[in-house]
Amino acid sequence: MREDDGLSVGEVSARSGVAVSALHYYERRGLITSTRTVGNQRRYPRHVLRRLALLRVAQRLGLPLARVADAFATLPADRAPSRRDWERLSREWRADLDERIAALERLRDDVTGCIGCGCLSMRTCRVMNPADAAAGRGPGSSLLRGAED
Amino acid sequence: MREDDGLSVGEVSARSGVAVSALHYYERRGLITSTRTVGNQRRYPRHVLRRLALLRVAQRLGLPLARVADAFATLPADRAPSRRDWERLSREWRADLDERIAALERLRDDVTGCIGCGCLSMRTCRVMNPADAAAGRGPGSSLLRGAED
DNA sequence: CTAGGACCTCGACGGGACTTGAGGTCAACG
DNA sequence: CGTTGACCTCAAGTCCCGTCGAGGTCCTAG
Numbered sequence: 001m002r003e004d005d006g007l008s009v010g011e012v013s014a015r016s017g018v019a020v021s022a023l024h025y026y027e028r029r030g031l032i033t034s035t036r037t038v039g040n041q042r043r044y045p046r047h048v049l050r051r052l053a054l055l056r057v058a059q060r061l062g063l064p065l066a067r068v069a070d071a072f073a074t075l076p077a078d079r080a081p082s083r084r085d086w087e088r089l090s091r092e093w094r095a096d097l098d099e100r101i102a103a104l105e106r107l108r109d110d111v112t113g114c115i116g117c118g119c120l121s122m123r124t125c126r127v128m129n130p131a132d133a134a135a136g137r138g139p140g141s142s143l144l145r146g147a148e149d
Numbered sequence: 150m151r152e153d154d155g156l157s158v159g160e161v162s163a164r165s166g167v168a169v170s171a172l173h174y175y176e177r178r179g180l181i182t183s184t185r186t187v188g189n190q191r192r193y194p195r196h197v198l199r200r201l202a203l204l205r206v207a208q209r210l211g212l213p214l215a216r217v218a219d220a221f222a223t224l225p226a227d228r229a230p231s232r233r234d235w236e237r238l239s240r241e242w243r244a245d246l247d248e249r250i251a252a253l254e255r256l257r258d259d260v261t262g263c264i265g266c267g268c269l270s271m272r273t274c275r276v277m278n279p280a281d282a283a284a285g286r287g288p289g290s291s292l293l294r295g296a297e298d
Numbered sequence: 299c300t301a302g303g304a305c306c307t308c309g310a311c312g313g314g315a316c317t318t319g320a321g322g323t324c325a326a327c328g
Numbered sequence: 329c330g331t332t333g334a335c336c337t338c339a340a341g342t343c344c345c346g347t348c349g350a351g352g353t354c355c356t357a358g
Contacts, residue, residue: 039324057276090264097257104250115239127206170347188354
């Protein structure tokens, strides 16, 4: 099997825990690249494992593959990402995460303030009437103006 | 149009801000119900608006419709959900949200602790090797054991 | 009587991230 | 020589949450 150097899909799959089908998919999406043997089999450079590790982190963070692809486009293609690369990406991704956490916290606070409140009148409640809709007053703002039921 | 009482889809859509197609969809999914006029048109009880308000909240919280359906199954079918109902659901949903926030915070802390760390050795790093994989040591645990590249 | 608007059903499409399956190739082993 | 086993491609399917369109019905107004 070692006709060439580089890892086969099967090896990469075993070592990374990523399914072969997913590797094919990532390659189609341009997230990883491979060369081919004379028999048309993929051979991956070892640092593909590093990329896959980054990819897994990004996914745990909830980032879409498109965003990961953007990030990967800034990495050197021919060698493993360096510590500085990882540092840069992780900072960037963490900022993203921070934002999402903050948004969820705001939402939680709204809900908390709303538990057992007079929400059933559903006019002033911030949970029922999200901030973004509170700006204008055209159709779409007080969406629930029939809801006093 | 007022052949029967109850709201038509168009009215519900206008008052709730939910597209007609979505109302049809929710009905197929069993989230809301309607009666029909002799001409086979839907008529909704007014408290459907209350349900839709709850539904919107749940969606803002990021809950899947299946979970909303479960919750709705615990609501009275024939009348509007009471304040106690709303209180119960909002508490439940908030707990869910709290959990997700906590998980994201743990993740953020891991990433923060990892920025610029020796992650490139990728063995002990908590971001690279999620907690749930740290338990066993069979295939699947130290997934990146080939990653020292 | 006819045009319009609101409604009906059913089936297909979109995007994200894959998986599954069918059908075929390549290389080594006995 | 034949049979594994790992690999290949391409198309289609899955899940979620709807949206869109075609083709048809119903009711009311002009």
